[in-house]
Amino acid sequence: VSRTDAIIDEKTIHFRESVDRRTRQLRNLGTHTGISDAMGQRLLPKNAPDLAQVLLGHPVYWLFQAFFWLGLWTLFWIAVAADSVARIQNVFLLNQTVLCFFGLGSSHLVRVLYCLRSWNELRLRSLAPRVLALCALLACAGSFVSYRVVSLVMRFPFDLERIPAGPLLMATSQAGLALVAWSAIYLGYQYQRQLQDSQVERLKLHSVINEAQLQTLRQQVNPHFLFNSLNTIRALVDENRDDAREAITKLSELFRASLKTAEEKVIPLREELRTVEAYLALEKLRFEERLVVVMQVDELSLDTLVPPFLVQTLVENALKHGDHSNDNKRIVKCEIQTGETTVRIQVKNSGVLASSINGRGMGLANAGERLKILYGLEGRLRVYPSERGTVTAEVELPRYWHFS
Amino acid sequence: MKALIVDDERRARNEMQRLLVPYSWIEIVGEASSVQEALDRIEQHDPEVVFLDIQMDRQDGFPQSWIYCQPRPLVQ
Numbered sequence: 150v151s152r153t154d155a156i157i158d159e160k161t162i163h164f165r166e167s168v169d170r171r172t173r174q175l176r177n178l179g180t181h182t183g184i185s186d187a188m189g190q191r192l193l194p195k196n197a198p199d200l201a202q203v204l205l206g207h208p209v210y211w212l213f214q215a216f217f218w219l220g221l222w223t224l225f226w227i228a229v230a231a232d233s234v235a236r237i238q239n240v241f242l243l244n245q246t247v248l249c250f251f252g253l254g255s256s257h258l259v260r261v262l263y264c265l266r267s268w269n270e271l272r273l274r275s276l277a278p279r280v281l282a283l284c285a286l287l288a289c290a291g292s293f294v295s296y297r298v299v300s301l302v303m304r305f306p307f308d309l310e311r312i313p314a315g316p317l318l319m320a321t322s323q324a325g326l327a328l329v330a331w332s333a334i335y336l337g338y339q340y341q342r343q344l345q346d347s348q349v350e351r352l353k354l355h356s357v358i359n360e361a362q363l364q365t366l367r368q369q370v371n372p373h374f375l376f377n378s379l380n381t382i383r384a385l386v387d388e389n390r391d392d393a394r395e396a397i398t399k400l401s402e403l404f405r406a407s408l409k410t411a412e413e414k415v416i417p418l419r420e421e422l423r424t425v426e427a428y429l430a431l432e433k434l435r436f437e438e439r440l441v442v443v444m445q446v447d448e449l450s451l452d453t454l455v456p457p458f459l460v461q462t463l464v465e466n467a468l469k470h471g472d473h474s475n476d477n478k479r480i481v482k483c484e485i486q487t488g489e490t491t492v493r494i495q496v497k498n499s500g501v502l503a504s505s506i507n508g509r510g511m512g513l514a515n516a517g518e519r520l521k522i523l524y525g526l527e528g529r530l531r532v533y534p535s536e537r538g539t540v541t542a543e544v545e546l547p548r549y550w551h552f553s
Numbered sequence: 554m555k556a557l558i559v560d561d562e563r564r565a566r567n568e569m570q571r572l573l574v575p576y577s578w579i580e581i582v583g584e585a586s587s588v589q590e591a592l593d594r595i596e597q598h599d600p601e602v603v604f605l606d607i608q609m610d611r612q613d614g615f616p617q618s619w620i621y622c623q624p625r626p627l628v629q
Contacts, residue, residue: 380568437562
């Protein structure tokens with residue numbers, strides 16, 4: 150039998166490792182490839198923008214475009230309006246208008262680059278030189294185009310050799326600054342949006358990890374216990390058929406409860422106590438008068454929601470580790486008390502607290518982990534030696550809890 | 554052949570008895586629910602074979618019983 154124990158312990162450790170591995174995998178998935186759950190399903194589709202979508206743009210985007218270029222144009226118009234010479238005014242305004250339209254068009258195309266080539270995901274260090282170079286290039290092109298248009302409309306003689314450097318340089322720097330400002334605003338906005346998105350993603354990822362951990366930590370019916378129960382029932386068949394039938398019913402109840410843990414995170418304490426009762430009835434068949442169970446349950450606690458198999462784990466643990474060498478009796482006391490906002494579950498057995506090495510096994514560790522995931526700091530489990538030669542496993546959890 | 558059944562669970566002892574029924578040449582001379590009791594019965598009945606649960610409530614069945622009992626091989 151002790152060999153079976155060793156095998157079970159080994160299995161639990163294995164189990165534990167698989168939980169860790171899975172958690173790690175999920176974390177990695179989260180940071181490297183966007184979030185997927187274990188099935189490889191994308192939780193948040195990383196929107197792959199297509200060209201048409203980008204070119205069409207969002208109303209907010211167009212509003213921003215209109216404000217930006219119209220605002221720039223208006224500013225310049227105010228500045229130029231002070232100038233009295235109409236012809237020079239017209240030249241400047243025309244130049245400015247052309248530049249603004251050019252800016253509108255080129256920034257719209259630049260945006261395609263930002264979206265489709267994912268420039269908005271670059272780090273600032275690699276992003277800044279690219280943006281500056283692109284803006285400078287576009288500004289040169291823009292000022293040249295505007296000069297050409299103005300010379301056409303105003304019937305200036307257009308001579309490549311004799312382009313006046315001053316106005317051209319001014320137009321270039323104007324356009325360049327405008328484009329850089331535009332890019333800064335646009336990318337800044339995108340960056341801020343991404344930051345928000347990533348926060349939402351992180352939250353979702355966190356809940357996925359929790360869910361996965363919870364799934365793996367969920368208590369299963371101990372195979373060792375199943376083996377013992379089946380042997381007892383086998384002996385019972387000849388002795389008392391009704392009792393045997395009853396025992397089989399209890400066993401099936403226990404397994405139904407265990408099936409349910411896959412579906413529900415929490416169940417009413419009332420239901421959990423039925424599981425405990427079925428479990429204890431089976432153990433009672435095996436140990437007969439050598440097992441004494443004392444249950445004291447405050448009725449007010451019966452509707453409180455608890456993770457399935459929580460109390461059962463405590464009771465099974467007490468039975469397994471309890472010291473019964475004194476009078477060969479296993480005494481397990483289960484007390485459930487209701488406070489204003491909390492419910493306290495205490496399971497006591499005789500014995501001394503074993504050191505953590507061979508002591509309270511994976512069962513309690515898992516139960517504690519489950520509580521932490523479900524309630525955070527509000528749920529806790531501790532094991533401590535209480536009044537003379539008794540060990541108490543105590544769980545405190547919120548009486549009312551809103552489960553997300 | 555005289556046999557002794559040692560197990561701390563009453564139902565397990567019963568089951569063992571039942572399983573041994575078809576073997577008419579095995580005579581069950583007694584039962585014991587602990588190692589100490591088993592040693593007394595061994596003294597008393599001098600069985601040739603002991604069916605022993607190796608993990609019982611109070612003590613492990615194995616080490617003590619083997620120390621105290623002189624093995625007596627069937628074939629001399």
